[in-house]
Amino acid sequence: MVPVGRRLSVLQFSQRQIEFVFRARRELGEVFRFRGLIPGDPVVTSHPDHVRSLFTAKPELAPSITAESPLRPIVGPNSVLTANGPRHLRQRKLLLPPFHGEAIERYAAMIREVADRSIDGWPVGEPFPLGHRMQAITLDVIMSGIFGVEGRPPRGTPEHRMRLTVKHLANASTSWWAKIGELMNVGHAEPVGPMRQALGLLDGATYPIIEARRRADDLDERADILSMLMTAQTEDGELLSDQELRDELLTLVLAGFETTANSLAWTWSGCCAPRRPTSGYGQRSAMATAPTTSRRRSPRGCDRGP
Secondary structure, X not given: OOOOOHHHHHHHHHHOHHXXXXXXXXXXXXXXXXXXXXOOOOEEEOOHHHXXXXXXOOOOOOOOOHHHOOOHHHHOOOOOOOOOHHHHHHHHHHHOHHHOHHHHHHHHHHHHHHXXXXXXXXXXXXXXXXXHHHHHHHHHHHHHHHHOOOOOOOOOOHHHHHHHHHHHHHHHOOOHHHHHHHHHOOOOOOOOHHHHHHHHHHHHHHHHHHHHHHOOOOHHHOOOHHHHHHHOOOOOOOXXXXXXXXXXXXXXXXXXXXXXXXXXXXXXXXXXXXXXXXXXOHHHHOEEEOOOOOOOOOHHHOOOOO
């Protein structure tokens, strides 16, 4: 048993997941029980034989606990990340059309266009912070690929409100009140406290987008993920409800934004910075120096530090 209280355990895990798990493995062995977000104090194992048996076991013998995921208060019960059994299979099938081969090729071309457009605006011959630039690229990709909005959405639109809300909430996610919000939601299926308020802001932008898109005349011709999800049907002709669309949209937006932006920032930092930042917030302060001979930058144009 991890020798700390439940809420302290959750706080430590949320701050340093890898460090927490590896320290517990060193001190307690390959199998230990974790007091955390999931009721019943689940057992954690890193033994290869245990992992193999779990992945090959029948679902009725080793049922998934995704429905009790700490993400459920955020992305809801209809998300492909939190649904179980037949419900999960139904959601997966409905999500397949936006991710077939041709769609992926379109997304790849769109990502290149967004990155090129952003890089063209980078300053030349002077250092600049990477974190905000990577956030901007990631948000533009999300708005284009998921919602079909090219460039920055016009002010006053639900899409513009969504973009600002995601950006502000991501920046606030490392604050002390956000951590308190995480602790308050331990064991809750529905959001409470600050998390409920934050999700209210997201829902206030998400549902108007869904409502407006349902009225679009060219829904069948659009190639963005939201439009394709709206036209996807089950074998019985069922369509996704507004609540289901909301849950899947928040899954796509929130699961991909901050992690992608931070990974991109660290990648550039490792290629371009004189030395790797040691702070957990290094991606915000890492500096990339642009060559003065061209406005086009690439990792190959950077000097690798020691």
